[in-house]
Amino acid sequence: MDITPVANPALDPVQFPRLEEVEYLPVSTKYRGMRLALWGGVQLLVLAICLTPYLIYKFGGEESMATMSAWYWPVGIQAVFSLLWFLEEWKGFPRRGYAVRERDITYRTGWLFRSTTTVPFGMIQHSELSQGPVSRKLGLNHLKLFTAGGSGNLRIAGLEDDEAQALRAIIEARTRR
Template sequence: MQEFTNETFDLDSLPKYEEIVLTSPNAKYWNVIVINLSIILLFIGGGLATIYYFIEDDKPKAIYLIAGYLVFCALLFTVHRLSFKKRGYALREKDIVYKSGIIAEKTTIVPLNRIQHVALDQGITSRSYGLATLQIFTAGGQTGHLHIAGIEVERAKNIKEILLRKLDQIENLIENQ
């Protein structure tokens, strides 16, 4: 019978995830974000214009609505641009790391043995730029899932194949034990 041990870790000797070199999304993914945001903002602008048109009493001055809408659009694009620059991922031997966020940076590290399913997704806009989103589903529920957008299709397929091979290796190890 194996002897039970419960040693403490020297936290300074553990690898630092902050030192990992992350791969940024493809630069063309910014175009996808801009197109998608523009479409959404066109619908919002059209809706606001329609509402403004049907208001009969006390119409606010159109210049204030337009100025407010343009400020909102500028802020939205600025936030998305800053967010785009902060994104990154890394595939390591035993896990995959994804970092995002502007004000509150979020780093998700998913051990390969927790991955249950890997999928590729391509929206209409992403497909036209040759990009895909790598979706990694884990055993930990919704909080552990990763959606890494802005990866070239071929690279995403390669990462998916690598992950699937690693999953097969892990499964074979478990079966042999």
């Protein structure tokens, strides 16, 4: 019996193409406005909830320094988290984008908390386009790609309708076996 050795040469990682050098296509700027409006509304609602007990004590006549100062902390903490979220959204949005290469699709997000996800076309089981009521009104779609293992799923939000349809058609053409 003749055994032929299997070649398994070492690869130099420096020679691999870098994801930072890929040109990413941005998502719609309407998506930024939608996120700012929706989350801004949520932040105002949370602020109103935090301020309600303070306003009850303030205008209800049972005012004391202990009860008033107790509500500075929740409002302050909420304000700090709102500011951090706003900074992440404002500075991170320009980094949000996707790239389609010959064998995979990559999506990146974030400024402070960065994320880059690459899914090979061979791992994609199926795709789905979805819209909420606000995104439908703005003509935006979310493209969801489901992978074999489930842990590598990818969601690209904020795509214009025609762009989402075209991207889905490209992905489906590349995933056909």
